[in-house]
Amino acid sequence: MTHAVPIAPPRRLVELEIDGQKVKTREGSTLLETLRAHGQDQPTLCHIENLTPVNVCRVCVVEVEGARTLVPSCSRKAEPGMKVKTDSERVRHSRKLVFELLASSVDLSLVDARTRGFMAKYGVDPERFGPRAQPAAANQRDAAKPGHHHHPQPGLAATVAQPVKVDNDLYVRDYSRCILCYKCVEACGEDAQNTFAIAVAGRGFDARISTEANVPLTDSACVYCGNCIGVCPTGALMFKSEHDLRARGEWHESRQTVTRTVCPYCGVGCNLELHVQDNRIVKATSPLDHDVTRGHLCIKGRFGWEHVQPAARPARETDSTEKEPQP
Amino acid sequence: MDLHFTSDEPTADEREAVDALLGPPESSWRGGARDPHADTRHVDGGRAVRELRHLLLPALHALQGRRGWISPGGLNYVSARLGVPPADTYGVASFYGMFSTTERPPTVVHVCDDVACAPRGAEALCAELERRCGPAGSSQDGRATWQRSPCLGLCERGPAAFVQQAGAGREDQSLAPASADALEAVLRGREVPERPGTGSVPQAGSPELRLLTRVDVADPASLDDYRAHGGYRALRRALQVGPAEVLRELHDSKLAGRGGAAFPAGVKWKAVAEAPARPHYLICNADESEPGTFKDRVLMEQDPFAVVEAMTIAGYAVGAERGFLYVRGEYPEATRRLAHAIGQARQRGFLGANVLERDFSFEIEIRRGAGAYICGEETALMESIEGKRGEPRNKPPFPVHVGLFGKPTAINNVETLVNVLEVIAHGGDAFAGRGTAASTGTKLFCLSGCIEKPGVYEVHFGATLGELIALGGGVRDGRPLQAVLLGGAAGVFVGPAELDMPLTLEGARERGATLGSGVVLVFDDHVDLKPILARIAAFFRDESCGQCVPCRVGTVRQEEALARLLAGGADEARERALLAELEQVMKDASICGLGQTASGAIQSAIRRLGMFGGRA
Ligand SMILES: Cc1cc2nc3c(=O)[nH]c(=O)nc-3n(C[C@H](O)[C@H](O)[C@H](O)COP(=O)(O)O)c2cc1C
Ligand code: SF4
Ligand code: SF4
Ligand code: SF4
Ligand code: FES
Ligand code: FES
Numbered sequence: 001m002t003h004a005v006p007i008a009p010p011r012r013l014v015e016l017e018i019d020g021q022k023v024k025t026r027e028g029s030t031l032l033e034t035l036r037a038h039g040q041d042q043p044t045l046c047h048i049e050n051l052t053p054v055n056v057c058r059v060c061v062v063e064v065e066g067a068r069t070l071v072p073s074c075s076r077k078a079e080p081g082m083k084v085k086t087d088s089e090r091v092r093h094s095r096k097l098v099f100e101l102l103a104s105s106v107d108l109s110l111v112d113a114r115t116r117g118f119m120a121k122y123g124v125d126p127e128r129f130g131p132r133a134q135p136a137a138a139n140q141r142d143a144a145k146p147g148h149h150h151h152p153q154p155g156l157a158a159t160v161a162q163p164v165k166v167d168n169d170l171y172v173r174d175y176s177r178c179i180l181c182y183k184c185v186e187a188c189g190e191d192a193q194n195t196f197a198i199a200v201a202g203r204g205f206d207a208r209i210s211t212e213a214n215v216p217l218t219d220s221a222c223v224y225c226g227n228c229i230g231v232c233p234t235g236a237l238m239f240k241s242e243h244d245l246r247a248r249g250e251w252h253e254s255r256q257t258v259t260r261t262v263c264p265y266c267g268v269g270c271n272l273e274l275h276v277q278d279n280r281i282v283k284a285t286s287p288l289d290h291d292v293t294r295g296h297l298c299i300k301g302r303f304g305w306e307h308v309q310p311a312a313r314p315a316r317e318t319d320s321t322e323k324e325p326q327p
Numbered sequence: 328m329d330l331h332f333t334s335d336e337p338t339a340d341e342r343e344a345v346d347a348l349l350g351p352p353e354s355s356w357r358g359g360a361r362d363p364h365a366d367t368r369h370v371d372g373g374r375a376v377r378e379l380r381h382l383l384l385p386a387l388h389a390l391q392g393r394r395g396w397i398s399p400g401g402l403n404y405v406s407a408r409l410g411v412p413p414a415d416t417y418g419v420a421s422f423y424g425m426f427s428t429t430e431r432p433p434t435v436v437h438v439c440d441d442v443a444c445a446p447r448g449a450e451a452l453c454a455e456l457e458r459r460c461g462p463a464g465s466s467q468d469g470r471a472t473w474q475r476s477p478c479l480g481l482c483e484r485g486p487a488a489f490v491q492q493a494g495a496g497r498e499d500q501s502l503a504p505a506s507a508d509a510l511e512a513v514l515r516g517r518e519v520p521e522r523p524g525t526g527s528v529p530q531a532g533s534p535e536l537r538l539l540t541r542v543d544v545a546d547p548a549s550l551d552d553y554r555a556h557g558g559y560r561a562l563r564r565a566l567q568v569g570p571a572e573v574l575r576e577l578h579d580s581k582l583a584g585r586g587g588a589a590f591p592a593g594v595k596w597k598a599v600a601e602a603p604a605r606p607h608y609l610i611c612n613a614d615e616s617e618p619g620t621f622k623d624r625v626l627m628e629q630d631p632f633a634v635v636e637a638m639t640i641a642g643y644a645v646g647a648e649r650g651f652l653y654v655r656g657e658y659p660e661a662t663r664r665l666a667h668a669i670g671q672a673r674q675r676g677f678l679g680a681n682v683l684e685r686d687f688s689f690e691i692e693i694r695r696g697a698g699a700y701i702c703g704e705e706t707a708l709m710e711s712i713e714g715k716r717g718e719p720r721n722k723p724p725f726p727v728h729v730g731l732f733g734k735p736t737a738i739n740n741v742e743t744l745v746n747v748l749e750v751i752a753h754g755g756d757a758f759a760g761r762g763t764a765a766s767t768g769t770k771l772f773c774l775s776g777c778i779e780k781p782g783v784y785e786v787h788f789g790a791t792l793g794e795l796i797a798l799g800g801g802v803r804d805g806r807p808l809q810a811v812l813l814g815g816a817a818g819v820f821v822g823p824a825e826l827d828m829p830l831t832l833e834g835a836r837e838r839g840a841t842l843g844s845g846v847v848l849v850f851d852d853h854v855d856l857k858p859i860l861a862r863i864a865a866f867f868r869d870e871s872c873g874q875c876v877p878c879r880v881g882t883v884r885q886e887e888a889l890a891r892l893l894a895g896g897a898d899e900a901r902e903r904a905l906l907a908e909l910e911q912v913m914k915d916a917s918i919c920g921l922g923q924t925a926s927g928a929i930q931s932a933i934r935r936l937g938m939f940g941g942r943a
Contacts, residue, residue: 055721056875058916069923070915075721090915094877097912101880128905129884130891147424147477147698147869152887154894180873196412197331200716200873201421203699205883207873210421212333212406212413213399213428221331221412 016082031062031073031084040086043095043118045102046181047074048231050294051191054182059098059118063088070094096122104129105159105205107177110235135161135176142214144206158205164243167216170224170303172243173209177236180207184228184237192296197222226302230285230295239283239303252277260287263301268292270301281305330412335399340495342404344393345386349408358407379409381732383419383714388656388695391426395433395493402428411714422716422872424698425491425656433493434471436513437657438463438505442812442862443482443619443775446854447504452486455507460514471514477700477866478618479503479657482775482848483527483782489657499659521660527625529782529799537749537761537769538742539785542629547664550671553632559677561751565640566685573644574600577747579755581767586612586703586740587817587843587920589832592747595737598727599645602735609642609650610712610731610738614696614703616655617815618866619846622771623741625783627654627661630745631668635691637744639672639682640751642689645737649690653708656696666693700870704919705738707872718874719919742771742845762788766831770845774799777806777851786830793826795847806851810936814843816863817924819931820856841927857893860932864889867925878922881913885926892939899940903933 011026018035025034030053035042046057053075061070065083070090085091099119102108103126108115133156141162144150152158165173182200189196197220201210211220229237238246245251256277263270270293273285284302288295337345337358346352352359386409390401397420406413420426438456440449456473457463466472481487484503490513491499500521502509509519530536531543541547545556553559565573578593599607611634615623627634638650652669654662669691672678680688694712696702702711706720709731730736746768750758759767766788772795775781779800786795792811802808808823819840821828828838835842850856864886873879888905891897910926917923933941 056918058875058877058918061916069917072721090911093908094912094916097881097908098876098916101876101884101912105880105883129887143429145424145427145429146422149475149865149869151865152883152890155891157887158883179876180879197414199412199414199418201418202873203422204868204871204873205879207879210414210417212402212417215333219333220414 014078014080016078016080016084018084019086025078027078029078031071031076031078031082032060034078035073035086041114042073042086043099043115044074045115045179045233046183048183048233048288050288050296051183051186051231054186057098057102057179057181059095061091061094061098062086063091092122096124099124100126100128102126102179104132104157106179106234107161107174108179108234110177111233115233129157130155132157132159132161135159135163138163138165139214141175141206141208142201142210144202146203146206160205160208166240166243168218168224168240170240170299171226171229172238172240173217174236174238174243175208177234178209179234179236180209181233183231183233184209187227187231187296188222192294193223193225193227195221195223195225198228224299224303225297226284226299227296229302230297241282245277245282251282256282263297265300265304270297272297272301274305280309330406330410332403332407332413333399335403337400337404338394338398340393341390341398341401344389344495345401345405345408348385348389349382352408356407357410358404377410380411380714381712383409383411383416384423384694384697384711387416387420387423387426388697391491391697392493392497392499393495395435395491396427396430398430409714419714419716422699423656423696426697432466432470432472433497434513434516435491436471436473436510437476437479437489437491438473438510439477439479439481439485439487439489440475440862441478441618441866442816442859443478443848444485444487445859445862446776446850447485449486452505452507452510456510456514459507459511467514468516470516473510473514476657477869478616478620480615480621480624480655482619482621482773485775485781489659499657501657501660525629527621527782528629528784529780530784536785538626538745538771539630539783541633542625545630547629547631548667550632550668550675550677553630557752558632559636561748562636562640562643562677563683565643565751566683566687570600570644570646573640573751576750576755577644580746580750580758581755581765582743582746582750582758583766583832584740585742585746585770585845587617587814587841589842592739592743595727595739596641596645599647599735599737602728604728604735606649606734607645607647608731608734608736609638609645609647610705610708610736611638611641611650611652611741611744612703612705612708612738613652613654613658613661613741614708615658615741615844616696616700616703617817617844617846618863619775619812619815619848620773620844621775622773622783622845624655624658624661626741626745626771627658628664631661631664632672633745633748634665634741635668635672635678637747638691639678639689640747641737641739641744643682643687645735647737648688649692651692651694651712651731653694653696653702653712656698662693662695669693699872700866701872701919701921704921707919708738709736716872718872719921721918740844763829763831763833765833770830770842772830772845772847774847774849776812776849777803777854778849779803788831789834790830791826792821792828792830792847795830796826796849799849802849802851804851806853809850809852809854810856810932811850812846812848812859812928814841815846815848816866816928817841817920818843818846819927820936821931822936840931856932856936856938860889860929860938861886861893863928867921871921871925875916875918875922877912877916878918878925881909881917881922882925885909885913885929889929903939903941906930906933 055072481503487503488505
């Protein structure tokens with residue numbers, strides 16, 4: 001581990017008020033960093049420490065006195081004298097509604113326990129928008145045209161449900177679970193990988209993550225670093241190994257151990273967390289707080305471990321993972 | 328950058344269209360022919376390539392305009408030429424309504440079925456077109472098709488249509504009023520002449536006018552005529568007195584922005600002029616897409632030199648040498664006339680290096696929008712010029728500090744800028760003497776719908792809603808007034824009891840209304856407002872950029888709740904409560920003004936007009 005030598009002057013402290021309490025924080029910190037430093041976690045979905053904040057999900061909003069609208073705590077910087085409320089009626093309402101809007105249109109069943117806790121805290125009830133509309137056919141959402149109107153299906157709530165995209169042996173894309181947090185795009189682009197294989201395409205409710213012209217990943221620029229999987233908060237991007245085990249009902253986190261080690265392939269020294277179930281590696285992650293790669297890996301560290309274990313059982317093709325035709 | 332491409336190749340036509348814009352490719356790395364010798368001795372990338380990205384929209388327009396769609400091969404070629412990853416290019420192309428990333432006929436007729444054309448027979452027109460030429464999206468010979476469109480900014484001559492015509496030498500055109508005969512002719516491949524857009528200003532020629540003096544009076548194609556009617560006096564005076572004095576006059580005028588947010592123009596310009604970072608940029612926001620708004624189009628078509636002169640003064644005052652004129656993609660005539668005016672001005676020394684032989688240089692570049700209402704939002708517009716998806720930025724930082732290409736930027740609406748000529752020519756105090764203390768000067772209003780004489784009207788701030796409607800000849804056929812939509816889809820409905828409302832910024836605010844972009848859309852007692860509300864809800868769903876959850880999903884849930892109410896038999900109180908909850912989250916937590924105002928009209932129909940059991 002390296003220790004950076006501070007060359008900039010130490011940052012000054014600013015004082016602000018949070019929920020009636022005076023607090024001090026370092027100049028330049030975001031409200032979220034300030035709140036967390038004071039033991040007050042906030043819900044977040046599109047924020048992650050190793051990527052630039054995009055502030056699009058709006059679940060972290062707080063009320064700042066004098067501001068017309070609520071502000072995203074994940075990106076708004078603390079200012080001297082600011083008066084911030086994290087639990088006002090307006091804040092609770094917006095957070096509840098944002099979770100409800102998402103949960104009524106996206107499959108959130110694989111979000112982490114922390115997020116589930118916040119959903120319970122705010123009394124999220126996604127069912128009140130009505131029964132869900134039928135899932136889209138494969139590639140149907142990818143063909144949506146900007147500005148083209150879809151009339152609502154009478155009495156039904158629109159969703160992003162659609163079949164899983166399985167077009168390679170390493171990872172799958174289940175965009176029924178995609179909340180459009182932009183994290184995978186950032187990880188694939190300037191914030192980490194610089195491969196730019198995926199981008200947000202389309203507009204409005206039809207916006208989606210896509211390769212160029214929705215070509216399969218195998219025809220795209222993707223180099224299978226899996227950094228997008230590493231930052232996805234909802235399980236929309238998932239190791240094929242995990243996906244297959246889940247489809248067979250054989251995924252058991254309670255039986256898994258996580259071993260931290262160093263990737264053996266090259267001299268960079270990326271740290272690996274090997275998730276092992278029944279004496280088989282089932283996926284590899286990397287710790288966000290590691291200062292060599294901040295959670296990012298390359299294809300070798302991410303997927304190159306099959307050689308240490310006996311060949312996987314002959315893959316039984318499961319119903320939900322049929323290969324999709326190209327558009 | 329090391330880009331990866333699919334094997335799709337551009338056609339010769341596509342190459343030619345893109346090369347006409349960008350010049351021939353420098354190397355095979357940039358889409359040219361392979362040369363094993365030269366290719367391996369080539370350094371490519373870095374800043375020089377990144378600085379090309381702002382040409383992405385013009386390049387996509389070139390492809391779309393040539394073949395009628397953006398093919399995978401064309402997309403690859405543009406990506407290679409500009410060093411943009413193909414997935415990004417696809418993300419941008421699939422954001423804009425005028426671009427198609429799937430094959431479609433070269434001629435596409437967009438028929439407006441929006442709020443101002445609805446009471447002028449838009450539905451009957453669509454039904455007739457369907458009967459004669461098949462349903463929207465169909466094509467009889469693969470050469471032409473039609474589809475429905477949101478407001479085309481031609482409301483005074485509705486029902487309106489806009490025709491995209493791809494192919495070498497073919498140009499887009501507007502048709503308004505559009506008849507079934509004319510549209511059928513276009514769909515069958517016949518040429519239909521574009522009618523010149525005069526008569527949009529019923530007050531034309533009146534000595535009362537200040538902004539519209541030259542409309543239907545001076546030839547919009549003639550710089551000499553422009554000068555004969557007072558043109559370029561303001562610029563001469565500005566160059567004489569210097570930028571500080573221009574800023575002071577503007578401050579004294581208390582001119583408020585006319586694009587909807589009513590921010591004081593003087594404050595904005597001063598902030599940019601004083602910003603230490605360089606260069607500074609100026610943008611004229613001519614993306615006018617708010618349903619019911621057409622004043623900027625009329626100004627640009629009828630008085631294009633005024634826009635050019637005003638931008639030049641603005642550039643001088645804020646210290647910018649480059650101005651961008653972002654014109655709505657569906658305004659082909661305005662674009663042509665502005666391009667002509669810019670060319671004339673440059674030729675005669677009013678633009679370019681050393682404007683009027685002073686130590687000041689200024690260039691104006693036109694950028695065509697491509698069918699996205701959201702790009703009228705100032706930061707989305709900047710993203711769009713930069714060659715990205717039109718997604719609004721989070722504020723702060725504000726554009727006066729971090730704007731176009733990350734530099735201090737002044738962005739103003741067309742009408743705001745044209746007002747500057749008046750301020751500089753006659754002085755800020757004289758300007759502030761008109762209107763009321765808080766709303767200075769004159770204001771353009773777009774009267775449309777069930778009105779005797781639709782068009783753009785100029786009145787002193789302070790006239791009441793009733794007076795304005797009377798000026799427009801009253802409700803069509805003398806029918807009783809049912810409601811007025813003030814400020815457009817992002818505005819509010821008011822009832823006949825509010826005709827005494829003074830049309831000032833403060834007067835509207837006091838009544839919980841807004842003047843917005845100056846829309847006054849009149850509905851008589853014959854109009855069924857329910858489909859109008861459905862159209863507004865659909866509009867916001869279709870035009871949301873999709874970036875933030877409250878707006879992306881909220882506009883969908885709002886439309887669904889409204890659909891349940893319109894279908895009848897719903898629990899009205901429950902749906903009203905749900906709509907109110909959606910309104911609150913969209914207002915409080917959306918990133919930009921689109922989501923923040925997406926429920927205003929629907930809520931006002933419930934609360935002010937008493938629809939769906941609401942309290943009037
Ligand atoms: C969704 C949305 C659409 C907008 N469209 C326009 C537009 O078409 N033209 C315009 O001048 N301003 C538009 N605005 C307002 C601009 O963001 C900005 O306030 C304006 O261009 C500033 O110019 P002004 O100060 O001269 O009014 C829009 C705002 C929003 C939120
Ligand atoms: S695996 Fe890596 S290269 Fe492929 S899409 Fe994900 S981040 Fe991009
Ligand atoms: S796939 Fe995952 S990371 Fe990417 S936008 Fe969707 S939810 Fe976010
Ligand atoms: S409010 Fe709507 S239009 Fe504005 S940023 Fe959010 S999603 Fe985009
Ligand atoms: S976490 Fe702050 S907006 Fe998403
Ligand atoms: S042109 Fe049809 S509503 Fe404006």
